[in-house]
Amino acid sequence: DQQVKQNSPSLSVQEGRISILNCDYTNSMFDYFLWYKKYPAEGPTFLISISSIKDKNEDGRFTVFLNKSAKHLSLHIVPSQPGDSAVYFCAASWGAQKLVFGQGTRLTINP
Amino acid sequence: GAVVSQHPSWVICKSGTSVKIECRSLDFQATTMFWYRQFPKQSLMLMATSNEGSKATYEQGVEKDKFLINHASLTLSTLTVTSAHPEDSSFYICSARDSVLSHNEQFFGPGTRLTVL
Numbered sequence: 218d219q220q221v222k223q224n225s226p227s228l229s230v231q232e233g234r235i236s237i238l239n240c241d242y243t244n245s246m247f248d249y250f251l252w253y254k255k256y257p258a259e260g261p262t263f264l265i266s267i268s269s270i271k272d273k274n275e276d277g278r279f280t281v282f283l284n285k286s287a288k289h290l291s292l293h294i295v296p297s298q299p300g301d302s303a304v305y306f307c308a309a310s311w312g313a314q315k316l317v318f319g320q321g322t323r324l325t326i327n328p
Numbered sequence: 329g330a331v332v333s334q335h336p337s338w339v340i341c342k343s344g345t346s347v348k349i350e351c352r353s354l355d356f357q358a359t360t361m362f363w364y365r366q367f368p369k370q371s372l373m374l375m376a377t378s379n380e381g382s383k384a385t386y387e388q389g390v391e392k393d394k395f396l397i398n399h400a401s402l403t404l405s406t407l408t409v410t411s412a413h414p415e416d417s418s419f420y421i422c423s424a425r426d427s428v429l430s431h432n433e434q435f436f437g438p439g440t441r442l443t444v445l
Contacts, residue, residue: 251433260332260421260436261372306371315362316434320371 240307351422
């Protein structure tokens, strides 16, 4: 039972353009969502989060959008930079419990 | 802030031996730490939740006698893979939640690559 899904295993974007990574979830109890970035053979790095009481949170080049009715969230990176190339995981939790991760999307930024 | 370290970063061992992995929160106190494993090109799979001073809570399908977890202090949790076998070879990652600051952000260690021959 995959409660958090990232349906795109990979995404390729040109440098300077916007990268949009998507994530869907099934559990309506989730009340907190996070995005992590991961390089090979390293631990994930926290990027940005959003509470279910909000529909948008912005931090520099990163913006996360939450659509509760569609049970969908997305991460926008603009402008995309070569250093953004990594695997991005979305994660969800409820009541400060454990995180449930999606399968990850490999983002490649092309020069 | 919010730095989590793991030691060792990689280890190669013979089948049947035990391996201990340490996870430390360096600049914050973590009442809760988590242990994950990741197979190549797959997501992070939660193995267990470790609470300081109490027994760990294991996810379904994870053998608690195989993966011993100790969380003796607010800054240290250890995972011991007992009688390791080649199928235990994986990338093990710990995370810690700041008891005071975070809502639910988990800060991850750099991971430990275990190879069992």
